[in-house]
Amino acid sequence: MGCLTGDAGNQSVTPQAAQIQDLLVETRLQYAETTVLDSTNVEAAVRTRLVERAQRWGRPVAAVVFVTGLDVCLLRNSKRPANRRVPDEALEWQFEQTALSLPLLADEGFTDVRTVGAAWRTGLALAYGGPDPC
DSSP states (O other): OHHHHSOTTOGGGHHHHHHHHHHHHHHHHHTTOOOOOOSOOOSHHHHHHHHHHHHHTTOOOEEEEEEOOHHHHHHHHHTSOGGGOOOHHHHHHHHHHHHHHGGGGGGGTOSEEEEEEOHHHHTOOOOOOSSOOO
């Protein structure tokens, strides 16, 4: 958001930022460029649109899920500048949705699903092997 308004916390330009992201993703997929989207995407409908785009261009699509304890998320969020802070209720919802979504990702069309982080705390298995997703 910062490149649009000079304020990375300005959520009023989310629709315009989404349009720019869509154009960038579509063009990079068209030209077979590796593309990384750094966003939460806890909602199945959002993920479905992204997976469908990659599939339309015949591209693999991987999900990298960062598994972080809710306590850590809340602590980190509390240290963010006021204009970048996310309401605790939103973080709690995202945390819950991530846990519910993780077992569904492979069936949603992702060609690779990786977890990174505190999997031992949640009982989630880490995926090892293959190239580093970063």
